[in-house]
Amino acid sequence: MARDLAIDLGTANTLVYMKGRGIVLNEPSVIALNRQTGEVLATGREAWQMIGRTPGYIVAVRPLRGGAITDFEITERMIRLLLQRVGVSRFTRPKVVICVPSAITEVERRAVTDAARRAGAADAQLIEQPMAAAIGADLPIDEPVGNMVIDIGGGTSETAVISLGGVVALEAVRVGSFDIDAAIQNYVRREHGIAIGERTAEEIKVAIGSADPIGDENEAEVRGRDLMSGLPKTVLLVPEEIRFAIDDVVSSITASVVRCLAKAPPELAQDFLVRGMYLVGGGGLLRGLAQRIERETKVPVRMSPMPLEAVVLGAGHCIEHYEALKGMFMGARR
Amino acid sequence: MTTAIIVIVTAVVVALAIIWLKGRRRRPVDGVASFRRHIDALSPEARREVIDRVQNARETGKGK
Numbered sequence: 001m002a003r004d005l006a007i008d009l010g011t012a013n014t015l016v017y018m019k020g021r022g023i024v025l026n027e028p029s030v031i032a033l034n035r036q037t038g039e040v041l042a043t044g045r046e047a048w049q050m051i052g053r054t055p056g057y058i059v060a061v062r063p064l065r066g067g068a069i070t071d072f073e074i075t076e077r078m079i080r081l082l083l084q085r086v087g088v089s090r091f092t093r094p095k096v097v098i099c100v101p102s103a104i105t106e107v108e109r110r111a112v113t114d115a116a117r118r119a120g121a122a123d124a125q126l127i128e129q130p131m132a133a134a135i136g137a138d139l140p141i142d143e144p145v146g147n148m149v150i151d152i153g154g155g156t157s158e159t160a161v162i163s164l165g166g167v168v169a170l171e172a173v174r175v176g177s178f179d180i181d182a183a184i185q186n187y188v189r190r191e192h193g194i195a196i197g198e199r200t201a202e203e204i205k206v207a208i209g210s211a212d213p214i215g216d217e218n219e220a221e222v223r224g225r226d227l228m229s230g231l232p233k234t235v236l237l238v239p240e241e242i243r244f245a246i247d248d249v250v251s252s253i254t255a256s257v258v259r260c261l262a263k264a265p266p267e268l269a270q271d272f273l274v275r276g277m278y279l280v281g282g283g284g285l286l287r288g289l290a291q292r293i294e295r296e297t298k299v300p301v302r303m304s305p306m307p308l309e310a311v312v313l314g315a316g317h318c319i320e321h322y323e324a325l326k327g328m329f330m331g332a333r334r
Numbered sequence: 335m336t337t338a339i340i341v342i343v344t345a346v347v348v349a350l351a352i353i354w355l356k357g358r359r360r361r362p363v364d365g366v367a368s369f370r371r372h373i374d375a376l377s378p379e380a381r382r383e384v385i386d387r388v389q390n391a392r393e394t395g396k397g398k
Contacts, residue, residue: 022391142373324372327372328372
């Protein structure tokens with residue numbers, strides 16, 4: 001008998017929760033293929049290490065962008081391999097709940113459910129990421145009080161107000177931490193004349209990136225390829241430069257939080273001042289982001305204790321209580 | 335003989351249809367109960383097991 005699964009199919013990472021067992025897989029959403037034969041060479045962490053370092057015949061790709069499937073066939077193969085790794089076979093077809101961005105279109109919904117069914121799922125249901133995040137962040141969403149959750153992922157940022165087990169207000173933008181990496185890449189290319197890869201840009205973000213000035217800031221030495229000479233070159237970056245480089249992306253995230261606050265009913269709005277907003281998702285780990293949102297909204301921002309796992313934990317809870325919570329799935333409400 | 339089989343099959347089909355229709359009619363009344371179940375399934379106590387399982391796995395270094 002197959003154990004049912006919850007999958008957080010993120011732009012950056014894929015997490016799988018197995019009913020009765022907990023999180024059984026947490027890997028980057030990357031697949032490496034042989035361009036000539038189409039053969040899969042690696043998935044997850046192993047494939048991630050290949051990004052930007054492959055010979056011509058190998059391609060390491062992220063099949064999801066902005067939370068949506070950009071390459072249906074590759075996504076299906078990735079899901080199939082993930083399911084195989086957690087023990088799903090032709091004879092054991094589990095029920096699967098997949099977390100998707102709330103801004104997903106009808107076509108994208110079909111693409112995700114079809115990919116999961118063709119990859120071996122008996123039934124595939126979708127749940128909105130902010131709803132799953134609120135369940136997984138252990139917020140009192142069963143009470144008639146306003147709970148606000150901000151989920152900043154690799155390709156999307158979503159803010160939701162949840163009360164009495166349902167979404168009251170929702171705001172989503174297709175901007176996330178990969179856009180922050182891209183902004184750093186563009187800035188270094190434009191201002192310093194060197195080309196850097198997406199992994200280096202991510203390392204810069206982690207090392208010195210911040211959304212708001214914080215104490216104890218350091219400089220970082222960055223190595224890349226000089227665009228004029230083509231030779232390796234080292235430049236020194238300071239945190240102010242990175243803040244400037246990523247400001248547009250951070251501003252669009254904070255603006256979406258403000259829009260969601262504006263949509264919330266006044267009775268719930270007062271709850272936020274007391275209870276605050278909860279930040280989840282890998283993008284929420286950017287230093288100074290909570291402080292910046294707090295400064296712009298005048299509402300306290302708290303970090304969830306398990307920001308990276310909150311979404312899959314919420315979906316995992318739905319798998320554990322499938323019958324009681326099936327009204328929450330995206331198809332059920334439309 | 336054939337007529338008897340047809341009568342019995344028809345009677346069974348009609349009985350099943352009645353049971354199915356009764357089940358369908360009862361559903362709207364279940365709204366309150368299903369909302370209650372939904373809210374109960376989202377209570378912190380109901381969620382505790384899932385969150386504890388992951389926290390324990392993390393503490394023992396077996397997580398992921």
